Structures are given as structure tokens and as C-alpha cells.
Amino acid sequence: MISREDVPDRTYLRTRATAPGPSGPQMLLSLREIRRDPLGFLQRMTRDYGGVVQFPMPSPATYLVSDPAAVRHVLVDHSRAYDKATVQYRSLSLVTGEGLLTTSGDMWRRQRRMVQPAFHQASLDAVVGHADRATAALLCRWGDVSRGGIIDVDEAMMRVALETVGASLFGTDLSADADRLARSTIEALDVVVSSAQMPLRLPTWAPSQRRLRRAMHELDVSVDAMVSMRLHDPRPPIDLLGMLVAAARGDDPIPLREVRDELVSFLVAGHETTASALTWALWLLAGDPEAQERAAAESRSVFVGGTATMADLDRMPWIRAILDETMRLFPPVWLVTRRAVADDVLAGREIPAESLLIMTPYIAQRDSDVWADATAFQPERFVGQCRGGRDDDAAYWPFGLGPRMCIGRDFAYVEAMVVLARLLQHVRVARIPAGSDPRAVPLVTLRPEGGLELLVSRRG
Ligand code: HEM
Numbered sequence: 001m002i003s004r005e006d007v008p009d010r011t012y013l014r015t016r017a018t019a020p021g022p023s024g025p026q027m028l029l030s031l032r033e034i035r036r037d038p039l040g041f042l043q044r045m046t047r048d049y050g051g052v053v054q055f056p057m058p059s060p061a062t063y064l065v066s067d068p069a070a071v072r073h074v075l076v077d078h079s080r081a082y083d084k085a086t087v088q089y090r091s092l093s094l095v096t097g098e099g100l101l102t103t104s105g106d107m108w109r110r111q112r113r114m115v116q117p118a119f120h121q122a123s124l125d126a127v128v129g130h131a132d133r134a135t136a137a138l139l140c141r142w143g144d145v146s147r148g149g150i151i152d153v154d155e156a157m158m159r160v161a162l163e164t165v166g167a168s169l170f171g172t173d174l175s176a177d178a179d180r181l182a183r184s185t186i187e188a189l190d191v192v193v194s195s196a197q198m199p200l201r202l203p204t205w206a207p208s209q210r211r212l213r214r215a216m217h218e219l220d221v222s223v224d225a226m227v228s229m230r231l232h233d234p235r236p237p238i239d240l241l242g243m244l245v246a247a248a249r250g251d252d253p254i255p256l257r258e259v260r261d262e263l264v265s266f267l268v269a270g271h272e273t274t275a276s277a278l279t280w281a282l283w284l285l286a287g288d289p290e291a292q293e294r295a296a297a298e299s300r301s302v303f304v305g306g307t308a309t310m311a312d313l314d315r316m317p318w319i320r321a322i323l324d325e326t327m328r329l330f331p332p333v334w335l336v337t338r339r340a341v342a343d344d345v346l347a348g349r350e351i352p353a354e355s356l357l358i359m360t361p362y363i364a365q366r367d368s369d370v371w372a373d374a375t376a377f378q379p380e381r382f383v384g385q386c387r388g389g390r391d392d393d394a395a396y397w398p399f400g401l402g403p404r405m406c407i408g409r410d411f412a413y414v415e416a417m418v419v420l421a422r423l424l425q426h427v428r429v430a431r432i433p434a435g436s437d438p439r440a441v442p443l444v445t446l447r448p449e450g451g452l453e454l455l456v457s458r459r460g
Contacts, residue, residue: 007349015061019349021045021054038442039334039362042066046363052349060339061355063346066363068394070346074338074357076402082338084108084404086356089337092268092444095188095216098258099265100407112407114247114254115262118169118240119407124414125310126239127168131418132308134163139426148457150432154279154448157419161275164415169240169266170226181226184218185267187211193443223260240266266408268444274412276332276445278419279452281322283438284329284377286429286454291379295319296428296459299421308418319421321382323413327398329377331361332445336400361397362446370395430455 006020022030022045034041042064045053051067065071074082083104093102100111138160142151162182191212227245236242244259285292298318313320340355351357368374371381399406406412432455438448 015058016352017054018061018351019052019054019063020049021064022049022056024056027056039360039440042358042360043363043366050347052347052351054349057356061352062358063349063351063355064358065346066359067347068364071359071364071394071397072401073346074359075336075397075400075404078344079402079404081341081344082357083341084337085339086337088335091192092189094192094212095185095219096265096268097261099261099263101265101269108404111262115240115243115407118243119411123168123239124410127164127411127414128308128310128313128418130167131160131164131415132422134160134167135419135422137163139423142427142456145427145456145458148430148455150453151456152451153282153429153454153456154275154452157275157278157282158272160419161271161278161415164274164419165267165270168411168415169270170263171237171239171241180218181222181263182267182271184215184222185264186272188215188219189268189444191215219264220260223263226263227256227259269406270408270411272445272447273332273408274415276330276447277323277327277412277416279448280330280332280440280446281326281416281420282423282429282454283431283448283452284326285322285424286431288377289430291322291377292424292428295322295420296424299425303421303425308422310414312421313414313417316417316421317383318379319417319424320413321379323416323420324382325377325379328365328371328396329375330440330446331365331398333398333400333406334360334362334442334446336360364395364397367395426459427456428459430457 007017030041033044045064046066051065051070053064053066055062055064065074084102085104089102093099096102098107100108100115103111138156142149142156145151166182191209226241227248230236230241230245231249236245241259241263244254244262247254248256248259285295295318298316302312302315336359338357338359340351340353340357342353344351364370366374394401399409399412432453435453438450438452440446441449
């Protein structure tokens with residue numbers, strides 16, 4: 001049933017109000033709150049106005065959708081009626097081009113089929129080894145922290161995640177090109193994200209636009225070098241890059257541009273996300289010594305010798321629960337957007353074609369009607385029931401829902417479990433006395449503002 005009673009009789013220039021929400025002046029008064037605590041603002045909007053909130057934007061009509069049935073409708077049951085032609089994905093595609101992350105429709109379906117084999121079981125076995133080696137290298141770089149050292153774990157997790165993704169998907173041990181590729185991707189994303197937050201379009205000579213052009217040039221040079229090395233490799237490894245290069249040489253060849261776009265897309269999607277989950281897990285464990293000691297004991301009992309294997313991971317339910325609980329409180333991908341392709345109705349509200357829908361797992365995953373003691377870190381809620389694996393559970397969806405759910409979910413779990421278990425086997429983390437809590441800033445992923453320093457010491 002379409003409900004109208006509580007919808008203000010308003011239009012925002014040419015856009016009619018079809019759902020409750022703040023007025024223009026109320027929105028202006030909230031600007032400071034939006035800047036200071038954007039996620040808290042979205043939570044408050046849902047509390048004040050309900051599961052479908054309309055913002056006073058002229059065009060396109062913009063809605064915050066948090067009603068679980070409506071989220072499932074958009075992402076799972078009627079996913080074909082919604083695409084990714086949104087301002088968020090358009091900004092990302094300035095860097096990624098037309099890769100799996102940002103495309104829609106037939107092009108997306110073809111791309112997903114093409115890259116899917118790179119995420120099968122055999123590839124996950126390889127991820128275990130790559131994550132293990134990247135963590136060993138990190139522990140080696142940390143050296144002797146027996147009496148404790150202050151370390152930016154955010155930076156460290158970014159590097160471990162980059163090395164794991166680079167080695168697993170592109171078969172590179174971070175050669176100069178892959179290193180440059182990562183740096184320029186991050187630099188380009190930085191510019192794109194900060195200019196997306198700026199309402200005015202900057203001229204192309206502005207310093208930030210010059211930075212973007214430089215970073216994009218570096219990106220293209222690095223990808224070209226990686227691809228051309230592979231094209232001349234007589235025995236290329238079977239990984240994502242190998243699959244893309246084979247597709248570029250096949251009977252119905254994809255253009256080299258698409259190989260580049262796919263590589264950058266996977267670097268963007270698979271690097272900072274896992275790093276964010278690991279960083280927040282370390283922060284939460286640093287504040288909960290009991291949970292940390294239990295994790296250390298679990299990893300010591302499982303990793304009895306040599307290198308980690310896939311079978312080890314099944315015997316680490318506590319480490320897995322820590323990651324599930326971390327991503328409940330700090331979902332790395334905090335924002336998911338869609339465009340309505342045609343008119344629709346969500347939770348009784350009319351949604352005109354072309355509307356922008358904003359969704360975030362952050363609201364559902366901190367909903368106190370669903371989660372007891374919702375803001376507390378309690379990994380035990382996930383022991384014996386790993387929720388992070390269903391594609392229709394709108395109460396917990398850090399990896400998205402429906403057909404566009406994260407293709408790298410198992411990859412991310414494998415990597416994060418190995419890294420976390422291996423680290424806790426060797427070191428203890430603690431918060432810096434009298435240090436302040438990190439502010440979670442929602443950029444491309446949810447990150448601690450200015451990095452995250454912890455006291456790290458070797459276990460005896
Ligand atoms: C903790 C780590 C990760 C989290 C929380 C995460 C989360 C997500 C979410 C929420 C989506 C859906 C976005 C939407 O529907 O608009 C997504 C899509 C995607 N993710 Fe992940 N991701 C993670 C790690 C990875 C890794 C390791 C890879 C690759 C190695 C990856 C590759 C992708 C790709 C390519 C897509 C687009 C899939 C498609 O549209 O078909 N992600 N991810």
C-alpha cells in the first residue's frame with residue numbers, strides 16, 4: 001500500500017516529496033553534524049523518519065533506504081530494476097574505468113562470468129600462502145618489539161593486504177610496477193573522493209586535478225608494463241591477470257583497455273577493504289585483552305608448524321567470529337548506492353525512475369532491535385553461526401547482498417583470518433595509554449582518521 005499521510009507536501013525544485021525526511025533548512029542546520037559524524041547522521045535520519053527517508057535534493061530524488069525488506073527488494077529480489085549509474089560509482093569509475101565493480105547489465109554479467117574462475121577453491125589455497133608470507137615479512141620488518149613499540153597498524157595492514165592481493169591476483173611479488181600501481185591507485189582515489197565531497201566542479205588546471213592526471217598516467221604505465229610482461233610470458237600462472245590476458249588473446253578478444261580496468265577495479269575493491277577490517281579488528285582486540293588472548297591461544301594450537309593451510313582455518317572459529325563482529329561494527333564498505341531504472345514502490349513509498357538510493361550495512365548492523373548491546377564488541381554472538389555468508393540477510397551484510405554481492409568474500413575471509421591469526425601468534429597489541437579513540441571516517445572504505453597507532457609487543 002502506498003502511504004502518503006506523513007509525507008510533507010513539498011517539492012524540491014522539480015522533485016516531488018514521496019517519503020518523509022528533513023526539510024532544506026533542517027538539512028542546512030545539520031551540515032556540521034554531517035561533516036563530523038556522517039554515519040551517526042544517517043542513523044538519526046532513520047530513527048527520526050523511518051526505513052525510507054527522502055533528502056531535500058532537487059535531482060535526482062535521493063532516498064536513504066534502511067528498511068530490511070526494502071533493502072532486500074533492491075539488492076536481491078528486484079536487482080535488475082536497479083543499476084550502478086550513481087554518482088558514487090561514476091566517481092570510482094574515473095579511476096577504475098569500466099570494470100566489474102562499476103558496470104551494470106549485460107557488460108557486468110559477461111565480466112562476472114569471465115573472472116569467476118579466479119575465485120575458485122584452488123585459488124583460495126594460494127591466497128593462504130600469499131597472506132602467510134606477507135605477514136611473515138611484516139613481522140620481520142617490525143623486528144624486535146619485545147618491549148613494545150608504537151606502530152601505525154593501519155599502514156601495516158594496507159601493505160599486507162596489497163602484497164596479498166598483488167601476489168594472488170596478478171602473480172607479482174610487488175615488483176616496482178605493482179608498487180607504483182598501488183600508490184597511484186590510492187593517490188587517484190584520494191583526489192576523486194575528496195572532489196566528490198566538494199560541491200563545485202574544479203577546473204582541469206586545479207592542483208588536485210593535476211594530481212589526478214599524474215596518478216592516472218602512472219597507473220596506466222604500470223598496468224601496461226604488467227600486462228605486456230604477461231603477454232610475453234611463455235608459461236603464465238593461472239590467476240586473474242592470466243585469465244584476462246587469455247581473454248584479450250581469445251577468439252572474441254576483449255580490448256586491452258578492459259584488462260587494465262579490471263586490474264584496477266580489483267585492486268580498489270580488494271585492497272583497502274580487507275585492510276580496513278584487519279585494522280579495526282586489531283583496535284577492538286587491543287581494547288579486549290581477554291578476547292585477544294583467546295585468539296592467540298587458538299592460533300598457537302592450530303599453527304603448530306610450517307606454513308598455514310586451508311584446513312587450519314576451519315579450526316579457528318574464534319578468529320572468524322572476531323572478524324564477523326568487527327565487520328558488524330565497522331563495515332569496511334559502508335556505502336552502497338543504486339539508481340532506480342523505473343518507477344517502483346519501496347516500503348509503501350513511491351520511488352520515481354532515476355532516483356538515487358543510498359544504503360548502508362552500518363545502520364542494520366547496529367540496530368538495537370536486532371542486536372542486543374548493539375555497540376558492544378562481542379565476538380561470541382558469531383560463534384557457531386557465521387552470518388557473513390548468506391546473500392539475503394538484511395540484518396548483516398558487510399559483503400553486500402544478491403547477485404552483486406562481493407566476489408572476493410571468501411578471498412577476504414581467508415586472507416584476514418591468516419593475517420590476524422599469524423600476527424596474534426607472535427605479538428600482543430594494546431591501546432596507547434591516554435590516547436584518544438580513532439574517528440571512523442567514511443571514505444571509499446571506513447578508515448581510522450589519520451591512521452591507527454597501537455602498542456605492539458612480541459609474545460614471550
Ligand atoms: C573485508 C573485505 C571486503 C569487503 C567488506 C567487501 C565488500 C563488498 C561489498 C559490500 C560489495 C558490494 C557492493 C555493491 O553491491 O554495490 C563488494 C563488491 C565487490 N568486491 Fe568486495 N569486499 C571485500 C573484499 C574484496 C576482495 C578481497 C576482492 C577481490 C580480491 C573484492 C572484490 C569485489 C568486486 C570485484 C566487487 C564487485 C562485484 C560485482 O559487482 O559483481 N572484494 N565488496
